[in-house]
Amino acid sequence: MYRAIADAIRAAEARGTTLATVALEAEARDQGRPVEEIREALRRALAVMRDAVAQGMTGEHRSVSGLVGGDAAKLQHGAAGPLAGTPFHDVLARALAVQEVNAAMGVIVAAPTAGGAGVLPAVLTGLAQSQAVPDEMVVDALATAGLIGAVVAERASLSGAEGGCQAETGAAAGMAAGAATEMLGGSPTQAGHAVALAQQGTLGLVCDPLGGLVELPCVFRNATGAAIALAAIEMALAGITFAIPVDEVIDVMGEIGRSMDVRYRETAGGGLAATPTGRRLARERLVQIKRG
Amino acid sequence: MVSILDIIGPVMVGPSSSHTAGACRIGLLARGLVGGTPQEALLELHGSFARTGEGHGTDKALVAGLLGFRPDDVRIRDALDIAEREGLRFRFEKTTLDDDPHPNAVRLTLTRGDRTAVTVGESLGAGRVRLSSVDGYPVDVTGSYHTLVLTAEDRRGSIAKIAAVLAEDAINIATLRLSRRARGQDAFMVIECDDVIPETVGDDLRALGWVHWVRVLPRVSA
Structure with missing residues (x-):
């Protein structure tokens, strides 16, 4: 697999093809499997993503601790805000939905992780619906997202325990931004800028879940992560570029993660988890979990 | 070598790729060391596994892996009860392991008939795992093969x-x-x-x- 987004962009543009194509070819070569087999695995992943969105929208999922759940349905059916009826509103609801299913021990696709699993399905399935994108192009977008995530895994990290939330919902936002930009007709170069634009907006983001549970703020951070991805897509498709090359942005995300205090890396020792209310809620809920 | 199917995946029961899916995969690999579902298992949780494991279902996922369930198997939710029915006696302890393993780590001591194994499993993020030692030998088993x-x-x-x-x-x-x-x-x-x-x-x-x-x-x- 590629170790730099820039290498993949060069390889794709030299042949006038997409990041999805070079990603699938590299994967086929690495794994010794035909491209069609990889596409089939991605089709299955897409089906699970759509199912998780649909399940979450029912509003029937409550997390193990009871801290989160039901907000995707509230966004869909509650009082209309200024963005009601827009793809933006729909994507936010989808992100909440998937992450609520995850928190309830439902079945999701970890992409790149379970904690950041809401962003990519929300952005890709939401925009695919509003822009009438055929399924096979969404499958391509998943391959592009996989390529971007693989580079982040190599150069930085995809683990909140290592790099904070910038390595989970932040990386997911970068993956979703690059993949959707290409899915909607952007060039590989534009997709690269979309990744950089999304990732720059999440630099320094800490991982501070209450009680260490993938619930609060994770559910909402997937929604705001998706919002950042949408902002990056909109800018990149308009031709806006980001001056710092995407691989350098990814590198610095890794560097910030390594220098982040351990309190801010999934340990529930800092951030929202360590606020007076965060500590109280975690204490109450963990007692409840132990009682069963 | 990172695979795009590792990034877009696994399909899994939530809520945490490292604490749930990774834990399940560690259990699955460790199970292989005794050739099937163990009768006895001591699971010593280290670092973040010890601190936040319960709310993430790490306990359920590890036991589910020992039972041979994969990370997308919804029976993970009920694994502790299923283990009881299937004759897997398990015990959890919290510990601090030597040699500074990954913050998400567990030492498993398993017995099945006359077979025993002691192994350390590490969950590396995004569901990727490795066994870093088996019976005191340093190893690097990732389960990708x-x-x-x-x-x-x-x-x-x-x-x-x-x-x-x-x-x-x-x-x-x-x-x-x-x-x-x-x-x-x-x-x-x-x-x-x-x-x-x-x-x-x-x-x-x-x-x-x-x-x-x-x-x-x-x-x-x-």
Whole structure:
């Protein structure tokens, strides 16, 4: 697999093809499997993503601790805000939905992780619906997202325990931004800028879940992560570029993660988890979990 | 080498790729070391596994893996009850492991009949895992391949003979790593293969006379 987004962009543009194509070819070569087999695995992943969105929208999922759940349905059916009826509103609801299913021990696709699993399905399935994108192009977008995530895994990290939330919902936002930009007709170069634009907006983001549970703020951070991805897509498709090359942005995300205090890396020792209310809620809920 | 199917995946029961899916995969790999569902398991949780494991279902996921369930199996939610019914006695403890493993780590001590194994599993993020030691030998088993682990006398030509047995069954070797505690002592081999390894390979290898112990571990990730 590629170790730099820039290498993949060069390889794709030299042949006038997409990041999805070079990603699938590299994967086929690495794994010794035909491209069609990889596409089939991605089709299955897409089906699970759509199912998780649909399940979450029912509003029937409550997390193990009871801290989160039901907000995707509230966004869909509650009082209309200024963005009601827009793809933006729909994507936010989808992100909440998937992450609520995850928190309830439902079945999701970890992409790149379970904690950041809401962003990519929300952005890709939401925009695919509003822009009438055929399924096979969404499958391509998943391959592009996989390529971007693989580079982040190599150069930085995809683990909140290592790099904070910038390595989970932040990386997911970068993956979703690059993949959707290409899915909607952007060039590989534009997709690269979309990744950089999304990732720059999440630099320094800490991982501070209450009680260490993938619930609060994770559910909402997937929604705001998706919002950042949408902002990056909109800018990149308009031709806006980001001056710092995407691989350098990814590198610095890794560097910030390594220098982040351990309190801010999934340990529930800092951030929202360590606020007076965060500590109280975690204490109450963990007692409840132990009682069963 | 990172695969895009590792990034877009696994399909899993939530809520945490490291604390739930990764824990399940560690259980699955460790189960292979005793050749099936153990009767007894001591699970010593380290670092973040110890601190936040309960709310993430890490306990359920580890036991589910020991029962042979995969990370997308919804029975993970009920694994502790299922284990009781299936005769798997488990015990959890919190500990601080030596050698500074990954913050998400567990030491498993397993017994099945006359087979025992002690292994350390680490969950590396995004559902990727590795076993970093088996019975005191440092190893690096990722579960990305079908994996053969064995101990054998440290003798000349042993690798060639083992490779010949695998070739006979048309099994292609992807990676092979050898470790030993000291020169002339038993060697510990981890052989990652592209192809499914039939159980009969174990018998063929033991028939060489100087292979003591062979286990086949399943491929647990894309």
